[in-house]
Amino acid sequence: MERIAEASPIDPDGNIPASRAIDTQSSRADKSPSAAHADIYTCMPDRLSQLSVSPSSPISPAPPSPQLNQPPMSQDFIPPTRPSSTPFPQPEPRSTEVRCISCPAGQLLMEGMPESTGQPPAAPAEPSPNMSLSYLPAEIHECILDHLFGFRVSAASKSSITRWGTALRHPRRRELSELALVSPAWRVMIQERLYRHVKLKASVESLQSALDYFAVRPHLRSYVKHLELWFPVFHPKNRPLALSTANTLPAVTPDGLSTASYVLPVDNCSLEEAFYFVAEALPNVCVLTLEGGERKKAPKVRNWIRGSGDQQGPRIMPQLESVQRLICKGQWNLIRGEEDFEAIMSALPNLREWHGSYSKPKSKSYLTMADILLKPMSLSSLDLCLEGDYRRELTFPSYFYKVSSKLHFCSRLAAAAASPSLQHFSYTGRVCKHFFAELAARQRDPRAARLQSVDLTVKNCCRPLASWNESGSGITDMNFINAFEELVIAGIRVLGKLPSIEYLRIRYVDLDSPCPPLNPHFTLRNGRVTGVWSDAIIAEMNAARPQARFAELSDSFGGEVACRKDGRITFTPEFSPTASQSLKLSNYALLSGSNGAMSPAAVA
Secondary structure (H helix, E strand, O other), X not given: OHHHHHHOOOOOOOOOOOOOOOOOOOOHHHOOHHHHHHHHHHHHHHHHHHOOOOOOOOOOOOOOOOOOXXXXXXXXXXXXXXXXXOOOOOOOOOOOOOOOOOOXXXXXXXXXXXXXXXXXXXXXXXXXXXXXXXXXXXXXXXXXXXXXXOOOOOOOOOOOOOOOOOOOOOOOHHHHHHHHXXXXXXXXXXXXXXXXXXXXXXXHHHHHHHHHHHHHOHHHHXXXXXXXXXXXXXXXXXXXXXXXXXXXXXXXXXXXXXXXXXEOOOOEXXXXXXXXXXXXXXXXXXXXXXXXXXXXXXXXXXXXXXXXXXXXXXXXXXXXXXXXXXXXXOHHHOOOOXXXXXXXXXXXXXXXXXXXXXXXXXXHHHXXXXXXXXXXXXXXXXXXXXXXXXXXXXXXXXXXXHHHHHOOHHHHHXXXXXXXXXXXXXXXXXXXXXXXXXXXXXXXXXXXXXXXXXXXXXXEXXXXXXXXXXXXXXXXXXXXHHHHHHHHHHHHHHHHHOOOOOEEEEEEOOOOOOOHHHOOEEEEEOXXXXXXXXXXXXXXXXXXXXXXXXXXXXXXXXXXXXXXXXXXXXXXXXXXXXXXXXXEHHHHHHHHOOOOOOOHHHHO
């Protein structure tokens, strides 16, 4: 203990000698690491020489240890060699490159990258002049092309607002096709975008040319996701070339159209031939569009190949197992009876969505769909448009009187909407409160119902009439407004019986309306209610969906309504030109003049 005390740098008064004290005035940066190490290694032998540890033994004291003359330690530290039994004797460098190999262009991008040598990559001093687009990840290429082409809509999208006529098609196809020459990776990604929507003329010659085209380029077949086939209703007439000295003019009909240039088509293919083409040439098509066209006395599209009726046994359509969404435009030329519907559906065993629209309203369209809607269908989404002109009318047209004299079309609509597999139902045409009443009555087990959304665009509300002039539509017709209110109340009552419905929209669209923002509408979305309201609507909503809340309840239309000298009504909203969030139904009586002359101050 005496030797240790002698070697201690602290004096008896508790002070540290100046030679051992720490210089607090000099900064840490002023002291070099080498000098610090030199001081430590220099003083270490002196300290060890001053310290002498004598081990204590109960038998005999041990002799003092000799002084250690140890040379200064080297500054270089050599780690010990790892034993051979270690499973990983050498650390493997990890690659920091992230590549996407899920897309077709991923392999082409990896081909242009240098191969890994197993050594950690050295940090480049400056960018190499040979760097190209191939060094970018595939996700960056996708973002660049999405910026040029627009964001892609998946062919399996379940959105009810997708317009499939243009969702997968880009208008500047010719200009952007030149970008396929940038690199092999871009060629794959651009071809995938250009060929995802293909539109072909449904003629024998056109389908044969397309079949030859894809036979030479088989790699393009898998890119086609949406195929659109349009059946022409006019065909240009082959006429002899006119002489240079001829001064004759083409024949013009009283309608102002020349009938000498076009005739009925003679080369249109049948549905059987079209389905054969899709099954053989384009096996990955998910969306199929059939456009029947529209003209006066248009020819119907044939279901079967000419001359195939002589074969014995039932005729079978080719199977298109990949098609899940069918879009029929000009459906009157495609489906005019139950046998036409069954022929098309027999070729689509995995069909989940059907979008059907008619170009012109006809009584036969209503009667045909009334028979088809009674058939069992395993669809998840049904979208029908029987009258899409969006114009108000003064009275019911004559073709609808023919339909109402035979059946009530709303009950047939309810039969289709009550399908056990149906999740989304959309309809444009004539409808009334009996649709919702029949829908609720047809539900045997409301807890097992899968219907999630109902979207109705009202052309007019069918209702009993006391006189012919009470069947009009529009915001100035109180008979129509009252029928629209009954339709909304019936829809709210269904919400209480079918808790699966999360979205309900009932709207009236009139393109010739004097005040388009005042077109009545009712929408329930995410527990938020907008549109028309009345005391009866509020009471029914509180009973059916107590958790739902109205966005706004205003006693006025939220703007200024004025009547011009020519009798037209103008509406100037206070905040936004969009549809008002709150439309009180009793205010429509002021627009119709039921309670006297319209007072803009009262309406506003």
